[in-house]
Amino acid sequence: MTGGEPIGRRVQSRIYRNGALGVPMATPRSPDGLERAARRRMSARAFAYVAGSAGAERTARANIEAFDRWQIVPRMLRDVGERDTSVEIFGRRHPTPFLLSPIGVQELAHPEADVATARAAAATGVPMVFSSQASRPMEECAAVMGDAARWFQLYWSSDDDVVVSFLERAEACGCEALVVTLDTHVLGWRPRDLDRAFLPFAHGMGIAQYTSDPAFMRLAAARADKTDPNAPRPRPTLAAIRTLLAMSRRHPGRFSDNLRSPMPRAAVETFLDVFSRSTLTWDDLGFLREHTTLPIVLKGIQDPHDAVRAVDAGVDGIVVSNHGGRQVDGAIGSLTVLPEIVARVGGALPVFFDSGVRTGADAFKALALGATAIGIGRPYMYGLALDGAAGVEAVVDHFAAELDLTMALAGASRVGDIDAGFLRHR
Template identity: 50%
Template sequence: MPYINALQRQKAIFLAGMSGKRPAVPFQAVELRRAAQQRLSARAWAYIDGGASDEVSITANVNAFSKVSILPRMMRGDASSDFSTRLFGQDLAFPLLLAPIGALDLICPGADRVVARACRNVGIPMIFSNQAGTPMETCAQDLGNTSRWFQLYWSKSDDLVLSFVRRAETCGCSAIVLTVDTTLLGWRSRDLALGYLPFLRGLGIAQYTSDPIFNALIEHGEGTAVSGAPKPKVTLATIRNLLQLKANYPGGFAQNLFRKAPLEAVRLFTNIYSNPALSWEQVIWLRRQTKLPILIKGILRPDDALKAMDAGADGIVVSNHGGRQVDGAISSLSALKAIRKTLPKPFPILLDSGIRSGSDIFKVLALGADAVLLGRPYAYGLAVGGQLGVEEVILNMLNDFELTARLAGCRNVQEIDESMIDDQSLTGPV
């Protein structure tokens, strides 16, 4: 579907209201989140909505935006506008992409494909999650000609890392987003309280189970044991979870009932998923392996931003992983200003974590970012309304951003700069 500008969509919504029809997807962030919670299981909600420890950084991400005020200019003659931008040689209708979110099948079966089709319909790029429930190749087909990037976690197998990169190249991904803040899994209190990790049930590991290198490791017996890992006590719950794993594994329950591969795959995954030894030298190595642009995601310090550039990165994503890794970490927005000063334009800087409205997008661009990644809100939309819910959330964000920018006197992204905001109370690292 072509983009529907804010005024046209407002008119359509109000006219539908005359017939008693109201939008099914809430517009305000608080209401959208509440509606999603009502539709999700406790386990799904904990994983999608939760963060590290006491979740201080989740709150900080959202609250940081209230410390920045917009300074609208009047009478600018904004009868028309164009908020398109260009990143890594590609034209984008808006400076917005969907962030990678793992284990979306917790929300609904085939969730990654649902999101891909929504992105295709609204023309917004999707970043495939390393922890997706559907292989990247399948999602690429659903996206059609819509742009796609691939998020990469660096496992303990460099061969597997390179295999993921080659597959991303082959299925048309136009950038690699190397996430460096998850070399260890954060202390996620809500998941811990439930004793629940979706990957152990076979959710969110489709990039692995569809990979020839990963499957070769299983065939060589690498998944038969995990060094130092205790085995769960056999109970009825253990049996139910193992049966659920077999159902979630490619091929389905009947095909996997007597196979050891599902359990071996999960064991292998838990053994190699993250790599605490990840270093800048490996980024330099990756730069030599692919011609695709490489972005380093998880940067919060100016000195790390410089290291990323020196290692050959083509851009960075300022992010604290939505508050899911280091509780008490600086908010992404608070970190942005100093990082932008350290790496002045045209070096590409994107930002995620805490974006809940179109005005948030405006503030991020005014502080110097080139684009934003939208995370939890589209997952909430998926829970509320499936594919239509994702599309509605994206359009709500874009329409809100369009009106905010035009009412503030900006007709394109170039006019959204630091002169448009007051951020005196927002401080970051020096």
């Protein structure tokens, strides 16, 4: 970070000082240790949902392997006594080149869910991208962030009124960019979830943006009104009763009222109907331009031709991402295509990156290959599971500290100095 003691030294000193005083570490520093600790803390199905990927999980492995193929070549005798890890994005200066990527159903990790993550984002100065599949409404998250940066991720619903309402709410609660996720208009084949027959949304989890939205709730109410209370129902199973209790507990309003109301079930069924749209084309982007003034960022770009199409369409940024390997099994690692995409867009728009980033050194490599900023995904969810907001903050600090130290040891004093000259491909 700019000014004062570099964050790498500051975080290291705090860790070693606490160690000398016998203060326990709630959040492990190594990526494998962090994941193992979170696995012990989370339920089996919660961890499976967060950690799992599509099919045989070859894309998730390809993401890691893509980083392994690039090696950092440190440069000596460069003045790196003062280091600047800040970046400017859409006219705002941020202390580090990190974003908290949108992750849904954060209640699987911690009861405070997205609100805890929002507090950590505000404390670290890292923009949080609110998920459409949040466990807490965007307004609740914005309320704890002050003037800290936040963006909104849109899953493009099949109902236009819901889309417009989400856009209006995102602007009203101070979001500074719109991130449109393109690669999840249907769910990928995820065996870890399928083996458990567990889809959190079917239990009323991760739909708080919808049940807090007036346009969506009008749809749900219309569905509930068509429910025939006298229609024969199958004999309830224990699992069905538990699901009903879960829906009623998460739905807005009093739990006792929800138990007697058709609305919780109607909301879940309506969500499953309108969640996504597989008919979108490039021509539909004009609809967003008509209904928001926010910068539009397209997430899920993997092909250089699509990156060029995005430039031609006039969007404001792209995210090179394969959803952390969660959608298409056997897809290309995102870092593999990053250099070509950066070259093809030629600086016409910022190129953000996520998928497979596990350390600050990984972030250094992605920045060297042309990324403007780096999205942190699963690691902060693991931190959330271990220690709530403090766990997320710790994970962000560890990423920032390792990036700062990598810059110092490699010979880069500013993020803008990091380029492909620091890397060799093997």
